Amino acid sequence: MNGKTDPGRAFAHHDHAHCAGDTLARAEAEAARRGLRFTPVRKRVLQILLEAHRAMGAYEVLDRLSAEGFGNQPPVAYRALEFLVEAGLAHRVQGLNAFAACMHPGEVHAPVFLICRDCDAVAEAQAAPVRAALDQVAGALGFAIERASFEAVGLCPACRARAEAAT
Amino acid sequence: MNGKTDPGRAFAHHDHAHCAGDTLARAEAEAARRGLRFTPVRKRVLQILLEAHRAMGAYEVLDRLSAEGFGNQPPVAYRALEFLVEAGLAHRVQGLNAFAACMHPGEVHAPVFLICRDCDAVAEAQAAPVRAALDQVAGALGFAIERASFEAVGLCPACRARAEAAT
DNA sequence: GTTCTCTATGTTATGAGATAACAAGTCAAG
């Protein structure tokens, strides 16, 4: 990752503090409901991801953790991230070797990630139609899908507008 | 990667030597048409990928190259692979940190990869419907897609049958 | 409340994937 400041709030103006807090609350409820141990490191990692509102590398997360008195070795971050992904509270963004908080904890969903190449914002879009199309293609080949990932790189509305203005 | 032998020929019985040779010929024609320099390393790397008919890690490709007298340092493999990807003759499979030869060189296509978790075979399926679904979702958010990748992990028909038989 | 057990956390060390930077060779255009 890089030292950029937090980018474009995932393509839409919104009360970010509220959005992050709300999602955290839902994640916490979801964890409780399923009897998961939502420990301080894990919770803090999710907060960090939610506050950034973008995909972050494991070492970037680790930097913040160690600055706050948690362990400063890679496994500390990787384990917390793995837990969150496993629990469906965060997603791994393969194309960036990074992780992002899940915006819809508790709901069943195969996420689509729209990654802005300019500001690094990552939006989690609805995948249902995309997934349906994929199921059809795979079904025709007799392939049984277990996990699917959809990622697109391009320009978010804000950066797109900026790019056109600069012309 | 691992030392497995070549896996299941991408889900369908076919004359693999012919399929690989044919694809190589088409790739060569495509490269010539576009004035690309299809040098020995680059061509050999594409052959290696075609013969394997699965996704291979850069270091795995490098091993073969160095055994054949080419350079034995990572950039040798990465540069050739980058060239092929850039030229649309190969694809990067993010979920595996690996590369696979393109089965449809010259045709415009956003590939969908169906990755068998058992035999490591990788099939490149038709993405048009999937891509269309994604375009609609992204369009609704004002996001301009430049590159998209679709990857699914699961069981190919052969391994699926074998798994059921083992029950 | 003590002890036991299980899980989570912290730490060390190392493995795997990827690239920056520079030197040397190749090839076609002029």
Place this chain on the structure above:
DNA sequence: CTTGACTTGTTATCTCATAACATAGAGAAC
């Protein structure tokens, strides 16, 4: 044959990720 653009080879290093073991804390059984 010289120039300039591109390719290849090599060195060194960087980022991402995990195996393996030690320590500590939470919760259940008694």
